[in-house]
Amino acid sequence: MYSIIKEVLIKGNYELVDVLNKINKLWIEGSLTEEERDELVNLARTNANPNNSYAENTIQIANLWEYYQRLDIRLSKLENGQDVEPTEPEEEWPEFVQPSGAHDAYKTGNRIMFQGKKYICKMDNCVWNPLVYPSAWELVEE
Known part of the structure; x- marks a missing residue:
């Protein structure tokens, strides 16, 4: 799961709040280690595109x-x-x-x-x- 999420984050086509919630959910479920979670959160924030994060x-x-x-x-x-x-x-x-x-x-x-x-x-x-x-x-x- 970690590598799939990382690929999505590198491409940059995601909504930041949504992906942060998904990363935290996977961490809580035990699918990600704390180190993987921290790395993915930082990558998500770094690669986030404002055009994907406008209000509904x-x-x-x-x-x-x-x-x-x-x-x-x-x-x-x-x-x-x-x-x-x-x-x-x-x-x-x-x-x-x-x-x-x-x-x-x-x-x-x-x-x-x-x-x-x-x-x-x-x-x-x-x-x-x-x-x-x-x-x-x-x-x-x-």
């Missing part, structure tokens, strides 16, 4: 629905002659949101909050959170 369509649809609802409320207020509150300024440390495509992948220098901690992105086109791909993020100590 259901997440994209949910985000679009939320956006639509906010627009609908604002439009209704405008049509009824009510004042529309200005949009809130962007937070300095916005909460991590799973990218849904190349248009919203994180870039070098982007700042996020993830599980109550602040991080700065260290790579362009990053679609992974700090737990999945820690080397792409720098933890900001306060």
